[in-house]
Amino acid sequence: MNIDFWGVRGSIPTPLSSQQVRTKLIAALQRIKPEDIQSDAAKESFVKSLPWWISGTVGGNTPCVELTLSNGEKIVFDAGSGMRVMGKFSEPPADKHYHLFMSHFHWDHIQGLPFFDSIYNPNIVIEVYSPFPKMKDYLKSQMVAPFYPVDFSAVEKHFVFHHIVPGQFIKIGDALVSCTKMSHPGDSYSYAVIEGGKKFVYATDVELGTKDFVSGEERGSVFEGADIMLIDSQYTVEEALRKANWGHSAFCYAIDFAVAWKIKKMYMFHHEPTYDDRKLNTILESARWYANYISDESLEIDIAREGFGLTL
Structure with missing residues (x-):
């Protein structure tokens, strides 16, 4: 993928x-040196x-991650403002179907949907999956006057909604998708995608606690042995302590979690909006030092940056 x-x-x-x-x-x-401009x-x-x-930036758009499966089908996680960019620079799936999995419906995870070009294309179908039964109402509520000039009713026929439950496996192409509930105000769900023996985990907006380290069938099916995990690493420890119950994790807690679940590579995600790129790079260096210290270099650490991609 x-x-x-x-x-x-x-x-x-x-x-x-x-x-x-x-x-x-x-x-x-x-x-710069003189020879650098010759x-x-x-x-x-x-x-x-x-x-x-x-020379670059992690970017400023809110969460949207696209997976292209081996058969060309596309899974999208969340509809933050990054979804607008995806609509400008990513080719629609050949079968004209998007499979959109929502972690939750806080504003930063839905605000890109009205600006996603494909929802106005009559040939495109967007299948939305979520454990929240009122998902349709939540998406409709931001596309009404006076908040937005186009009512959701104008595009509603392009959407199909699927209510899913933790522990359930959804088959898309040759991939299986499952989810588990995490700690976040109003709840949030982490997802795993397994295809061709490889596992990718999308775990945004999670406040990790003791229970998240306890082995269980549902948690294990999502996290255990993942090849790549994209995880909320928004805070330093000091901030996480000050902002208890805000629903986000310190980067070192995320690393402890990744080691506990035998994750191979972790991408730091859901970056703090007040952090500039230099600060985020400093945190990345600290995270790599900490990961090497506790995992004997068995866990790779990187930082998610807008516009970048990888193959699993």
Whole structure:
């Protein structure tokens, strides 16, 4: 399966500020040498040599992750503002069907849907899956006057809604999808996709606690031995303690969780909106040190960045 990150920021869309752009330019200029500007090729090589937090960004769009299965079918997790970007740069599935799995219905996870071009395409069908039985009402509620100029009734015929339950396996192509409930205000659900013997886990908006480390059939079917896990790592420990019951986790708690469930590679996700790229890179370095310290380098750590993809 191919995995593309279209939105990785938490809570609210966060575009780069002018000050953050200036900080990146200053950091780049501090590294430049005369030979780096002698030719176009030298300039290109210099830019490529810069750390990602200078030459790029994790992005500011809220959660939306796209999986393309081996048969071309597409699974999408959440409909944050990244979904608008997905609609601009990702090819629709050949069968004209999207399978949209919703973790929950807080604003940052639904606000991209009205701006997703495909919902206005009469040939596209969007199948929505969620353990929340009122999912249709929740999506409709943001597409009504005075909040949005197009009423949901104008696109409703393109949607099919499926109420699912934890422990259930949904077959899409050759893949199986399952979910489990996590701790978050109003609840949130984590998902696993298994295809061709590989497992991907989408675990946004989770506040990890003792019970999440206890082995059980439902939890194990989602997390155990996953090849890649995308997980809420929004806070430092200090912030997690200050913001107890806000529904998010410190990056080191997420690493403890990944080690406990024998995850092979973990991507930090749902980034704090007040963190700039330099701060996030510092957290990534700390996370890698901590993971190596407790797991003897058996767990890989990376950070989810908008516009990037990988193959599993």
